[in-house]
Amino acid sequence: xxxxxxxxxxxxxxxxxxxxxxxxxxxxxxxxxxxxxxxxxxxxxxxxxxxxxxxxxxxxxxxxxxxxxxxxxxxxxxxxxxxxxxxxxxxxxxxxxxxxxxxxxxxxxxxxxxxxxxxxxxxxxxxxxxxxxxxxxxxxxxxxxxxxxxxxxxxxxxxxxxxxxxxxxxxxxxxxxxxxxxxxxxxxxxxxxxxxxxxxxxxxxxxxxxxxxxxxxxxxxxxxxxxxxxxxxxxxxxxxxxxxxxxxxxxxxxxxxxxxx
Numbered sequence: 001x002x003x004x005x006x007x008x009x010x011x012x013x014x015x016x017x018x019x020x021x022x023x024x025x026x027x028x029x030x031x032x033x034x035x036x037x038x039x040x041x042x043x044x045x046x047x048x049x050x051x052x053x054x055x056x057x058x059x060x061x062x063x064x065x066x067x068x069x070x071x072x073x074x075x076x077x078x079x080x081x082x083x084x085x086x087x088x089x090x091x092x093x094x095x096x097x098x099x100x101x102x103x104x105x106x107x108x109x110x111x112x113x114x115x116x117x118x119x120x121x122x123x124x125x126x127x128x129x130x131x132x133x134x135x136x137x138x139x140x141x142x143x144x145x146x147x148x149x150x151x152x153x154x155x156x157x158x159x160x161x162x163x164x165x166x167x168x169x170x171x172x173x174x175x176x177x178x179x180x181x182x183x184x185x186x187x188x189x190x191x192x193x194x195x196x197x198x199x200x201x202x203x204x205x206x207x208x209x210x211x212x213x214x215x216x217x218x219x220x221x222x223x224x225x226x227x228x229x230x231x232x233x234x235x236x237x238x239x240x241x242x243x244x245x246x247x248x249x250x251x252x253x254x255x256x257x258x259x260x261x
Contacts, residue, residue, distance in 0.1 A: 008216070011041075011220035013224060014036050015220065017032075018032045018033045018036065019059075021228075021244075022225075022228075022229055030164070031117075033052045033221065034049055034165045034166065035259065037051070038114070039255065039259070043214070044212075046106065046212040047213065049110060049165045049207065051212075051214050051221070053165050053204035054208070055225070056200040057197060057201045059225065060193055061197050064194040064196075068190075072187050072189075072190040073190030074187050077150065077180065077195075080150040080154065081151070082154060084152060084158060085154035086198055086199060087155070088159050089206065092158065092162040093203065110164060111259050113163045113164045115256040116256070117160050117166035117171070118252045120167070121167070124174040125249040125252075128173075128174055128177070129242070131174060132177065140180070141179070146180070158203075162206070168196040169192070176192060
């Protein structure tokens, strides 16, 4: 009974909606969860980001196990991304600690970076079909350039995700489509999900040390989101992916405008 009293059913409902949309569209939960916490529940941006990072580390771990079991990820790509993202996340956490993660200035920084990341995500959602068509006819870059650009991509994602919790989904997969045009999209998606596990764990643990996550909120979000992901994944093949992707892109632009307003 005490456990039931500890659950906030509004957070559970929000988690279910986000999990349902993630299962249908494949967009990272941070693009949806963090704006909901900030705009609807008026959660401090740092608390929203820290909580969502730990939330993502749990959900991404489950997803990466499934992709690993199905052999739909490339560990070389995962390692390259992590070589850039994990050090970048650590440096970003040190900067946030120096700035004071709960200060007004840091709150404004997080909100602005979140808005920018949402805009990039919306663009990535719209142009992904075009990039898929390009990938069918493109040639791979020289191996050394591909490796270096992948590490650099990881570094950019490390900064974005640590500050805003957004970027490891649509943005990461879009970048990988450009860098590895000959790899099947499912392997790129799987690699991006697997890479998000160490990134969100490191970034989430850092925010934990900085005192920003809310574990009661985290539990309620997981109670709602996990069933949402399972249900939507089972019906995803019967929905219009293009329509959902474009609608979500419009919503993300509107949310970014609200955050910047």
